[in-house]
Amino acid sequence: MKLYTFPAAPSPRRVHLFLAEKGLDLEQQIIDLRSGEHLVSEHLAGHPQRTVPTLELDDGTLLTESVAICRYLEERQPEPALLGTNPVERARITDADHWIEMHGLLAVMDAFRNHVRGMKDRALPGTRPVAQIPELAKRGLQRYHWFLDDFNQRLDGQAYAAGDRFSVADITALVTVDFAHSAIKIGLPEDAQAINQWYQRVCKRPAILKANSAD
Amino acid sequence: MKLYTFPAAPSPRRVHLFLAEKGLDLEQQIIDLRSGEHLVSEHLAGHPQRTVPTLELDDGTLLTESVAICRYLEERQPEPALLGTNPVERARITDADHWIEMHGLLAVMDAFRNHVRGMKDRALPGTRPVAQIPELAKRGLQRYHWFLDDFNQRLDGQAYAAGDRFSVADITALVTVDFAHSAIKIGLPEDAQAINQWYQRVCKRPAILKANSAD
Numbered sequence: 001m002k003l004y005t006f007p008a009a010p011s012p013r014r015v016h017l018f019l020a021e022k023g024l025d026l027e028q029q030i031i032d033l034r035s036g037e038h039l040v041s042e043h044l045a046g047h048p049q050r051t052v053p054t055l056e057l058d059d060g061t062l063l064t065e066s067v068a069i070c071r072y073l074e075e076r077q078p079e080p081a082l083l084g085t086n087p088v089e090r091a092r093i094t095d096a097d098h099w100i101e102m103h104g105l106l107a108v109m110d111a112f113r114n115h116v117r118g119m120k121d122r123a124l125p126g127t128r129p130v131a132q133i134p135e136l137a138k139r140g141l142q143r144y145h146w147f148l149d150d151f152n153q154r155l156d157g158q159a160y161a162a163g164d165r166f167s168v169a170d171i172t173a174l175v176t177v178d179f180a181h182s183a184i185k186i187g188l189p190e191d192a193q194a195i196n197q198w199y200q201r202v203c204k205r206p207a208i209l210k211a212n213s214a215d
Numbered sequence: 216m217k218l219y220t221f222p223a224a225p226s227p228r229r230v231h232l233f234l235a236e237k238g239l240d241l242e243q244q245i246i247d248l249r250s251g252e253h254l255v256s257e258h259l260a261g262h263p264q265r266t267v268p269t270l271e272l273d274d275g276t277l278l279t280e281s282v283a284i285c286r287y288l289e290e291r292q293p294e295p296a297l298l299g300t301n302p303v304e305r306a307r308i309t310d311a312d313h314w315i316e317m318h319g320l321l322a323v324m325d326a327f328r329n330h331v332r333g334m335k336d337r338a339l340p341g342t343r344p345v346a347q348i349p350e351l352a353k354r355g356l357q358r359y360h361w362f363l364d365d366f367n368q369r370l371d372g373q374a375y376a377a378g379d380r381f382s383v384a385d386i387t388a389l390v391t392v393d394f395a396h397s398a399i400k401i402g403l404p405e406d407a408q409a410i411n412q413w414y415q416r417v418c419k420r421p422a423i424l425k426a427n428s429a430d
Contacts, residue, residue, distance in 0.1 A: 095283035
């Protein structure tokens, strides 16, 4: 199998941190999103949106969604478990991961892609031109602040995004928070104690430290 | 366990069709979204967004994302398998389901919630007022047409959304297509042969027929 990726972008970073936590090393090919390589690369010809990360399996299947790539990698190498170890835990992790993606990551994406000059006519990932909507950038900012409030509340009384164990949901949240910081210049609110403690806890993990220093 | 739901809405319908295909009967409580019952119901007090479907597990865990609810139900009753029977199939189903949700269902939601009068200041699910963005309604329509093109292409040469076997991805797609038809009055393009054949195939399933006739 082979991973087509561009590690600096947030969705690929979800997969890269997942690989780092697993200690997995995959064959990778960088697709330079900045130069538009994804629009012409023949490796992505079977994938209409031409987004990365895309994982090509040995039978030729292309997985284009980060959640599906992580699920497949978890089955290939179950330890350490990042998607849970029993039915309730697996459900809680899927729940938290999807909630963080929809309310956090998508909010930051709306705020970023509908605002910065470099994303003109690229307000959505994919090959088709999509005009920016300034009001949607504003709404994204508002939603991200709501997400931070809600996530802080969710973390009150539990160490990690889905409970007492680190999981893929923490990776999605970390990618969201870091991307908000770098792309739309929103940090963590100082008075949001639970989320600040969570952030310190997650950033101290050896795999995250190592992956961050390699960036 | 107990399901809080409002069957007429699209996200709950994903879970109801999943239950129908499984032949599962859960304790349910209707939360009337039209009268705003979700905003005050004490059953949803532990869930900041107060959306349905919400599945309350026996240990008090609230699952608020349809994908997590379906995953938990699949573990509780594996047959008939709707999330796949081997690692590649499971990855393909997760991939297709997420792709359909992001490109199809969210597009229709944008088109609907940012346009109709009844959704004024409710452009997003949840308890917080969110103003409609007319441009986002237009973008949603455009995206849905793109989704139909891409989904038609994806179905060319395979019977179901994720391959040769019916899965949860077909349920998400059916809910999307039916909701587009009822809520934004967009049917299937007559010349899109694969998607029309798929729709007929899925609607003939006994569980879907039965669930549709009960609506």
